[in-house]
Amino acid sequence: MNPETTELLARRERVLSPSYRLFYEQPIHAVRAQGCWIEDADGQRYLDAYNNVPVAGHCHPRILAAMAQQGGVLNTHTRYLTELPVLLAERLLATLPEPLGKVVLTNSGSEANDLAIRISRLMTGQRGVIVTDCAYHGTSDLLQGMSPVTGLPLGPDVYAIQMPLVPVGPEQFAALVSGAIERMEADGVMPAALIVDTIFGSDGVIADPAGFLAGGVQAIRKAGGLFIADEVQPGFGRTGAGMWGFTRHGVVPDMVTTGKPMGNGQPVAALIMRDTLATEFSKIQRYFNTFGGSSVSCAAALATLDVIDDEGLIDNAARMGKRLMAGLSPLIAASPLLTDLRGAGLFIGVQTVSGEIAAAIVNALRRGGVLIGAAGRGNAALKIRPPLAISESETGQLLEAFARAVNEVQRSNK
Amino acid sequence: MNPETTELLARRERVLSPSYRLFYEQPIHAVRAQGCWIEDADGQRYLDAYNNVPVAGHCHPRILAAMAQQGGVLNTHTRYLTELPVLLAERLLATLPEPLGKVVLTNSGSEANDLAIRISRLMTGQRGVIVTDCAYHGTSDLLQGMSPVTGLPLGPDVYAIQMPLVPVGPEQFAALVSGAIERMEADGVMPAALIVDTIFGSDGVIADPAGFLAGGVQAIRKAGGLFIADEVQPGFGRTGAGMWGFTRHGVVPDMVTTGKPMGNGQPVAALIMRDTLATEFSKIQRYFNTFGGSSVSCAAALATLDVIDDEGLIDNAARMGKRLMAGLSPLIAASPLLTDLRGAGLFIGVQTVSGEIAAAIVNALRRGGVLIGAAGRGNAALKIRPPLAISESETGQLLEAFARAVNEVQRSNK
Structure with a gap:
């Protein structure tokens, strides 16, 4: 871990209530964001497919x-x-x-x-x-x-x-x-x-x-x-x-x-x-x-x-949501770890076989530069929820990274 | 009332819940603010001696x-x-x-x-x-x-x-x-x-x-x-x-x-x-x-x-608070409507004989270009609480307006 990140983590533990929790096995040390992208202290960029607050994109x-x-x-x-x-x-x-x-x-x-x-x-x-x-x-x-x-x-x-x-x-x-x-x-x-x-x-x-x-x-x-x-x-x-x-x-x-x-x-x-x-x-x-x-x-x-x-964001949510669903559908059909695909527009749930598998995919995707989350009973469903401003090429990147992460988890799960 | 104000009031009643209430007999139609001053739609300026949110002054x-x-x-x-x-x-x-x-x-x-x-x-x-x-x-x-x-x-x-x-x-x-x-x-x-x-x-x-x-x-x-x-x-x-x-x-x-x-x-x-x-x-x-x-x-x-x-606002609160207390003290001693002066720094309470008198003074001050409020049992205490950035000359204006408002209410109360 970046020494600045290690130091900031220690400072955070000293002053913020421990009732707060950080996302991911390795937390994201976010320093800037723009559109659908968050950048960390090491200059690594992440496609944000999780945050439903910056609906028009970060820092609009x-x-x-x-x-x-x-x-x-x-x-x-x-x-x-x-x-x-x-x-x-x-x-x-x-x-x-x-x-x-x-x-x-x-x-x-x-x-x-x-x-x-x-x-x-x-x-x-x-x-x-x-x-x-x-x-x-x-x-x-x-x-x-x-x-x-x-x-x-x-x-x-x-x-x-x-x-x-x-x-x-x-x-x-x-x-x-x-x-x-x-x-x-x-x-x-x-x-x-x-x-x-x-x-x-x-x-x-x-x-x-x-x-x-x-x-x-x-x-x-x-x-x-x-x-x-x-x-x-x-x-x-x-x-x-x-x-x-x-x-x-x-x-x-x-x-x-x-x-x-x-x-x-x-x-x-x-x-x-x-x-x-x-x-x-x-x-x-x-x-x-x-x-x-x-x-x-x-x-x-x-x-x-x-x-x-x-910016026609509702239409974009409908179109990009359809693209994501269409791209995810064959991945779910092909993977024994994924059992169902649900959602509407840019709020998509992918059911996995367990909370452990969902967490493994979330963390693999984070390593692959895409941020998503998990939800539902036992946290077994993946929650995909990008800003409504996500573009065609970004949905493509998301789908590619998703396929890689699922493959990675499948291999290590054998 | 300004026709724009009348129209905005009607629009507000149509769409905001009636559980909201406006201050004053004649509401303030605020259009801009700077430092300790709020300006209404008629260009009338009010010395804000009420709002404890813009502690450093409005629009800092x-x-x-x-x-x-x-x-x-x-x-x-x-x-x-x-x-x-x-x-x-x-x-x-x-x-x-x-x-x-x-x-x-x-x-x-x-x-x-x-x-x-x-x-x-x-x-x-x-x-x-x-x-x-x-x-x-x-x-x-x-x-x-x-x-x-x-x-x-x-x-x-x-x-x-x-x-x-x-x-x-x-x-x-x-x-x-x-x-x-x-x-x-x-x-x-x-x-x-x-x-x-x-x-x-x-x-x-x-x-x-x-x-x-x-x-x-x-x-x-x-x-x-x-x-x-x-x-x-x-x-x-x-x-x-x-x-x-x-x-x-x-x-x-x-x-x-x-x-x-x-x-x-x-x-x-x-x-x-x-x-x-x-x-x-x-x-x-x-x-x-x-x-x-x-x-x-x-x-x-x-x-x-x-x-x-x-900007040394805590010191300023102490100094301006003392000036206000010193200026208010003889007014309270001289008025049968005012019975007590309390407070610390720029949070001052002036006890009046009744909620009606307090409301009359608050509304007279509003007509005189100064905003304060009322609080306490029966809303009988005046609440003076300007931004901490209030200046010497502004405290002088506040005290003058206060004396005039109390006189006005005393006269109409005889």
């Missing part, structure tokens, strides 16, 4: 210029009347179906999900929340109990459904949700909400069949609960099929949350909800978030929306 | 330059090894006494406080939390139950002490904390933590006598609980007596949280804790925060620390 000049311009003029909060949070809310709502009509701006998807759960409980007068068994919804005390993928126990009144990795239709998904409702009702708990990441990223990426979510949404509503679409991962064009993951399923959520990609790296997030929910909630509680909706964060989010439109 | 060029520079190079998270979060943690720890030794970076004071409470409960194995009766600690579901100033009920296992507005010594403060411990123990709840804003901002600004906190800290520790210093408001030099509010009280907290001023407007916050707490916590839980510790946010925080040092 237009988004940076918008932030710098706004930073020099005004950066303040929502207790003064300013145009940018209003403009941002208008732009977000223009991408969303009625009756989704009111916006709250926060700093993180965690803050947005935390508030969504609170509102669902206040508005239904019920407590029960349904999540999937590998769900991740955020870092707050409330949400850690709704994020079983962390290994922590479910929170009070939280019930998990076992998400199958084989495709389920709307009826089967409805039956899963109804089963959770029955279990909670047997405990005397009534349902407040079903919250799911609409591409089930931490469950191992479960996109198909499009439409299966609808059954669960019907089931939760029939039982008096709300449907919260956690769009922190699939939102902002990731699936290549419009701005939001839920549209592939033909449903309209009661609340939508977004975060990670929203400011291409700037901390900005949002909760968008039905008008009536916002109105009723505001009768019993105020909500203010110091940095939520601050001018520079809004400028970053508006510029990100502009870049997604002007 | 050096902090903006640091953000823009870093934004063009790298903006990524703590799962890669990067220098900036390490450097920021080192810089923060250099301002803090041992055994405070480990840092977690978040986006907001809310996220930092939420995690601090979680850790205090996990590490003590107890649930009871003590807050003051007008406390505000954040927006998350957990923290709203620890923020009685919002008017919401206390959360489960949360106990409030009635904070007197007359000065209390360490023994009296110890008795208040012990009383809360007795009440919780009578309910079968054992204490996990005492959390206070060390300048008691939302309680109406209670700074003196310096040292009174020590009694309560002893009491909570004797009962097996931890002391969390919420430095979101007093931290980063606000009190003019070093970086942190707790130092005036001669105590060393088990955990310290900071947020608002940390990035001069950029969403960045931190939890700093004893080494052993971080080590033990990390054995049972991981913690990752997507934007927490991201490169641009760290660059903003590092530049803010540089500016505080290089």
Whole structure:
């Protein structure tokens, strides 16, 4: 290891909480990034096929210029009347179906999900929340109990459904949700909400069949609960099929949350909800978030929306996603270590036979200059999730490196 | 009202959740800001004596330059090894006494406080939390139950002490904390933590006598609980007596949280804790925060620390605070509407006879071109809290406007 890297690792261990973990057997000592590429302290470049925050590519000049311009003029909060949070809310709502009509701006998807759960409980007068068994919804005390993928126990009144990795239709998904409702009702708990990441990223990426979510949404509503679409991962064009993951399923959520990609790296997030929910909630509680909706964060989010439109990133996600799927498909058919290919747009899951194999492929790819991750039960699914701006030649490089890494792991596994 | 302002208000009502509220009878339509001044859409300039986020002044060029520079190079998270979060943690720890030794970076004071409470409960194995009766600690579901100033009920296992507005010594403060411990123990709840804003901002600004906190800290520790210093408001030099509010009280907290001023407007916050707490916590839980510790946010925080040092802002807070106190003192002695003057550095509270009078003075000052706020029981205390960069001539303008506003309210109140 580079001596600078060794020294920085030691400094990090001294001052940062050990609750933080670094990726990879050999951590990446990142010193710069541009587009879909991250460069380390040794000058080695990595194709970033993992990070879903820099949706328009790392260090996008237009988004940076918008932030710098706004930073020099005004950066303040929502207790003064300013145009940018209003403009941002208008732009977000223009991408969303009625009756989704009111916006709250926060700093993180965690803050947005935390508030969504609170509102669902206040508005239904019920407590029960349904999540999937590998769900991740955020870092707050409330949400850690709704994020079983962390290994922590479910929170009070939280019930998990076992998400199958084989495709389920709307009826089967409805039956899963109804089963959770029955279990909670047997405990005397009534349902407040079903919250799911609409591409089930931490469950191992479960996109198909499009439409299966609808059954669960019907089931939760029939039982008096709300449907919260956690769009922190699939939102902002990731699936290549419009701005939001839920549209592939033909449903309209009661609340939508977004975060990670929203400011291409700037901390900005949002909760968008039905008008009536916002109105009723505001009768019993105020909500203010110091940095939520601050001018520079809004400028970053508006510029990100502009870049997604002007650079055709949703179309690109659809086209590059198809290329990747087409290129991965024969590799999966040919390898005994890989069992399934799932996903939509540029959110792709490759099922492997075990968490050990997935980790070996992730680390082999890292040595081969491509960054991906693992997710799902036992971390056995590979998670491929590049910036939406990835090019044809970069997808080609990714596929070549992937084939080499799988071969390498197959050979060493014999 | 300016027709543009009327139109923007209507647009805002259409798209932002009504749970947001605007300041003042006539909201400020802010279009730009610089130093201690905010300008509205009519070109009217306001001396900002309220905002504790732009601690170095609005739109500080050096902090903006640091953000823009870093934004063009790298903006990524703590799962890669990067220098900036390490450097920021080192810089923060250099301002803090041992055994405070480990840092977690978040986006907001809310996220930092939420995690601090979680850790205090996990590490003590107890649930009871003590807050003051007008406390505000954040927006998350957990923290709203620890923020009685919002008017919401206390959360489960949360106990409030009635904070007197007359000065209390360490023994009296110890008795208040012990009383809360007795009440919780009578309910079968054992204490996990005492959390206070060390300048008691939302309680109406209670700074003196310096040292009174020590009694309560002893009491909570004797009962097996931890002391969390919420430095979101007093931290980063606000009190003019070093970086942190707790130092005036001669105590060393088990955990310290900071947020608002940390990035001069950029969403960045931190939890700093004893080494052993971080080590033990990390054995049972991981913690990752997507934007927490991201490169641009760290660059903003590092530049803010540089500016505080290089521009001597802590000294300035001490000197300008003294000038304001000296100027306010005769006004309070002369007015039947004003009953007390409290504070430290540039965090000043002026007690008025009622919330109506406080609101009338706040609105008269707004018409007179100066922005302040109200806080405390019944919102009867005026809260004066300018950027730490306020100049001598600006404090003079503030005092003149204050005297005029009080006279105006006195006349109309006869």
